[in-house]
């Protein structure tokens with residue numbers, strides 16, 4: 001039984017989700033203690049329980065300790081079952097974080113799957129839909145994982161009510177390593193102020209501040225009004241398209257936070273990414289490690305690794321002892337991370353698939 005310390009490194013929900021994914025993909029059971037010890041309110045919140053339940057549903061797993069507030073959980077996976085799943089993640093829980101948990105085992109299965117995810121599609125501290133769709137999934141497809149996603153309805157915190165639909169086909173065989181040391185040439189840049197049930201002036205102020213800070217042309221900045229959302233919501237999203245990678249930098253509106261403050265923060269993080277010369281930004285870096293470790297590895301350049309990234313490396317190492325990570329500082333703001341394994345001389349991991 002693998003034992004994971006939920007207090008290590010970042011000490012948040014990512015440790016649990018990474019362990020669930022690896023457990024499903026490898027068939028190895030695990031126990032996690034001190035869940036989310038690094039957070040003000042430790043233990044399982046509804047968001048994390050939703051990920052546990054989705055994982056258990058996908059592999060017929062046996063779970064102990066899956067109660068709200070629990071700080072210890074045991075998970076015994078069964079064989080991954082491709083199929084059609086609907087996951088309703090309480091009101092505004094992040095659909096992207098549940099997707100993150102179950103995506104790889106299903107994408108490595110030998111039968112197709114479809115997912116309907118209901119909840120939040122644009123949550124703070126989680127990947128917003130545009131990031132998943134434009135930044136993450138194209139790189140997974142480059143590895144050979146056949147995954148596409150569509151936003152049917154946006155869901156913002158706290159009203160939620162959004163819907164994302166995901167189609168998963170069997171992966172390419174063989175899978176391919178990911179190699180993105182360089183971004184390549186710029187192919188486009190744009191900014192959207194996404195707005196639901198809020199005054200139009202919010203979008204205008206965000207785009208005006210962003211334009212001034214980044215010195216971009218007016219045509220690259222657009223408001224996007226969402227009329228279908230249940231409640232108010234605002235996200236400022238910058239999309240940077242390069243030959244080898246697309247990055248999406250986002251800021252989330254919240255009550256009491258000025259539109260100008262959000263825009264200055266997004267402009268600052270956009271400039272930091274552009275100035276680093278790295279191909280992969282801080283969030284994409286932590287999210288690429290699992291697919292690379294479970295598929296065919298590779299390497300990428302990135303900004304200084306975050307606690308999420310270093311913690312993910314440690315949790316992956318606990319399940320896959322053949323994986324080698326090489327983390328090196330190439331320049332002050334530009335690092336490289338390499339993922340390799342002698343196992344790939346034989347065959348990549350394929351999850352076992354029973355009938356749906």
Ligand SMILES: Nc1ncnc2c1ncn2[C@@H]1O[C@H](COP(=O)(O)OP(=O)(O)OP(=O)(O)O)[C@@H](O)[C@H]1O
Nearest residue numbers: 012013014036039125126127128131250283286308
């Ligand atoms: N703006 C963003 N764009 C893309 N990805 C993001 C963004 N913000 C956060 N993420 C991703 O969301 C995940 C958040 O993990 P984290 O452990 O902080 O979340 P959590 O489950 O909500 O847990 P906790 O409540 O314990 O913090 C990470 O994979 C991170 O890369």
